[in-house]
Amino acid sequence: MKKITLLILGLCAQIIFAQANRFVYQVTMKPDSTDRNSTKTELANLDISGGNSIFYPENRLKRDSIMGRMRQTGSFNFDRNQMQNLRTNMDFIIEKDYKTGKKLYKARILGDQYAYEEDRPMNWEILPETVKIGEYKTQKAVANFAGRTWYAWFTTEVPFQDGPYKFSGLPGLIVKVEDSKGDYSFDLKEAKKINEVANFEQRGSTIAVKRAAFEKQQEQFRKDPTAAMASMGSQMRIQMNPNQRKQMEDRQKEEFKKNNNPIELK
Template sequence: MKTLLTTYFVILFSTISFAQKPDKVLARVKYSFIHIRDTTQKNNPYTENMLLVIGKNASVFTSLDRLERELDLPKAKRAPGSPFKPINQVDLYFFAKENKLMSRERFMNAYYLIDEPSQQINWKITKDTTSFNGVHCKKATATFKGRNWIAWYAPELPFQSGPWKLNGLPGLIIQANDDKKEVQFLFDGIDNLKKENLSAEQIELAKVYDKSFFFSTEIALQKDAKITARAEFDKIMDLFKKDPKGFIAAASGTPRDKVFIGGSMTGVSHTTINNPIELPEKK
C-alpha cells in the first residue's frame, strides 16, 4: 500500500499548468436545488440552496447552505435534536473562453483543484420563451451526463455560465431541470452587488458574508491548492474507499492499529443515493 501510495501521490502532486488571472465578480445568482436522490422516496427529495458567482469569463458554483454554516449564521444553525443535513462539499469553476471546468475538493486536510475532462454541451435552442421574476428567457434542450436537460437562459445577461456543469449558452442559465424533474435548479434571485437601497439589517449581513472566499470582489483559484487531473484524483479516492485505515496509516506513517475512524460526528448517515445527477451516457 505504501509503495502504491507513493507512486500515486507523485502523479497526483504533479501540477497541471493553468494560469488564470482573477476575474472581477459581476453577479451572484441563487438557486434552489432539488434532487430525487432516492427513487423509493420521490416525495422526499434532497434540497439545498446554491450560489453561482459570475465574472466576465470565470464562474464558480457552490453551496450557499455550506457557506452560511461556515459563517455560523443563525439561520444555518439546526434546532436541538433535529437531523444533521449533509451538504455539497464540491465547488465547480468554469472558464468560458477556455471551455475549462475545474472542481475544488478537500481531502486529508488539503484542498485540490481537479482538472475535469472538458465536454461541449450540444444545446438545441427552441422558439419557446418565458420569464422568471421579470427576467426574459429562451429555452434550450440537450442530452448531457445521461439526462435530457431543459434550460432557460437569459440573452440579456451575456454570461455563458449556469448551475452545476450546465453552461455554454448565449446567456446566463436562469433555470434548468431534466425532463423527469428528478433534478431541478430553480431561480431564486440575483444579488445586488452594489449594495444600494439595502436595509440596515441587510448591510450588516453583507459584512458577515464578505468574510467568505466566495463573497470577495474577485473569482480566483485557491493559491495553495494542489492541481491534478480527475482520473488521478479518483485513483487515490478508490484506494481510500477500499481500505481507509490502511490508506491513512500509509499516508501518515501512523501504525494501522492506532488509526481510528469513527462514524458520522453528527450520528446521522448520508441519504441513500440510487439516482445520482450524472447517469451513464445514453447510446
C-alpha cells in the same frame, strides 16, 4: 465644484465596476433512488466577476466562515447542531474561466482537496419554445451531459453566458435547468450586486488530477470508506480515537446508502 463632481462620478463608476454579480439558485434533489418521495432542497450561489465565475453551495460558505473564525480566535467551541444543519449535498466548488472556456471542479475526499478540469463538451440544441419565468423571458434548450438529458431555460436579458453547476454555453444566463427524470433542478431565485465574489480559504495543497482519476478515487471511498479512513495521514489518526473513527465510518456508510443517485451518472 466641477472637479469635485467629476471625482464623485469617477468614484461611483469605480464602485459599480468593482461590484460583482450573485445569482442565487434553489437546488432541488432526489439523492436516494430507492425513495422517490425523499427530496432535499438547498441554496447555491453563482458569483460572477470580470471574466470568471464560481458556483458553490451556500452552506459550504457558511461552514467555512465559521471554521475560519474559530481558527482566527483559537477557540474551537461550536454548536454541533448548527454545523450539522449546514451540511450540504453539493460539497464542491466549480470555477469557470470565460476566456479559456475551462471549468475547474474542486472537491474534498476526506482531508484531501482535489481539482480536475471538465473534459466533456456541453452541446446544446436551442428549441423554439419560450416562456416567462419570473421577470425573465426565456427560451428552452436541451443537452445530454454526464448520463442525463437536461432541459434549460435561458434569458438573453442577462449578459452572462453562464449558469449553475457546470452548465454554460447558451446565449444568456440559465434561469432554470432540470433533468428529464426530475431528479435535479436548479431554479434562479434572486439576482443581486455584491462587493466581491466568495473567497474560500485554501488549506494545504490541491491535488490536480484528471476527471477519471478523481471519479475512481471517489468511487473507492464510497465502496470502502473504512479502508480509506485507515489509510489517512498520521495527523488525522492522532486526532481521532478508535471510537470516534468508528462513528465517522458508520455515519459515512449510512450517508452513502442514502445518496445513491448522483447528479452525474457517467
